[in-house]
């Protein structure tokens with residue numbers, strides 16, 4: 001088996017929840033049974049993106065907000081690859097929002113992991129589209145005046161076939177990634193990842209509960225939307241975690257017979 005750890009020393013702050021995510025990703029990849037020699041990762045720009053240096057897997061540390069088109073390109077280049085993308089909330093919901101929406105619409109078979117710490121952490125804590133109202137920092141001394149949007153509802157509305165949220169805990173991260181990898185189609189996972197410096201946990205951990213434990217029907221779109229509405233990223237009453245929605249729909253790359261004929265070598269060997 002490939003050793004997916006690297007010798008690069010993490011530069012995340014001590015106690016950063018990205019360490020939990022990294023451990024969860026490693027656990028999922030090492031126990032999921034997927035061929036790691038045919039697995040590629042893509043990251044955006046931000047604290048989350050440093051994960052690219054700590055995983056011994058090929059891929060691309062991409063541009064800010066451009067993870068989805070790179071993942072889609074990899075899948076079209078070689079549909080046999082397992083592809084996992086990593087973004088931050090700024091990356092996925094601000095700079096790259098349009099790509100995130102279209103990724104759900106395309107339903108290409110890859111997994112998108114968004115580390116949501118509700119700030120642009122690498123650039124020292126400015127608010128993002130999921131920051132709660134009233135949040136103050138140096139660029140917003142009077143507090144955020146705009147409503148955050150709800151990425152779970154957005155992904156459901158855009159047609160995503162696998163929509164999940166977990167807290168940044170090794171076991172939660174690992175088990176949801178294993179389910180996402182098994183899913184045929186676009187799988188979206190948001191991880192609530194407190195930033196211990198610029199946006200610590202403001203009570204999330206105490207309010208989370210498991211959708212699986214309450215018998216949520218993940219094939220029911222209306223039930224998924226209703227569950228998504230329980231947490232508006234603004235006020236914390238209860239926070240459902242787990243898989244909100246999972247259904248089958250046609251997969252983008254499977255709609256091209258030419259792509260289906262590609263062997264493990266991808267486009268190499270195809271006479272165009």
Ligand SMILES: Cc1ncc(C[n+]2csc(CCOP(=O)(O)OP(=O)(O)O)c2C)c(N)n1
Pocket residue numbers: 044045046047048049064087088089090091092095115117119120121122123128
């Ligand atoms: C197109 C572009 N705009 C802005 C930046 C500056 N920038 C680099 S990292 C970053 C914040 C990233 O925030 P997020 O995606 O939430 O990741 P986090 O650091 O919170 O993990 C920004 C704005 C950039 N590199 N490229």
Ligand code: SF4
Pocket residue numbers: 011012013015016017018047048117121122194195196197198
């Ligand atoms: S600034 Fe926040 S997200 Fe970035 S490494 Fe430090 S704790 Fe983690």
Ligand SMILES: [Mg+2]
Pocket residue numbers: 046088089090115116117118119120121128
């Ligand atoms: Mg962020």
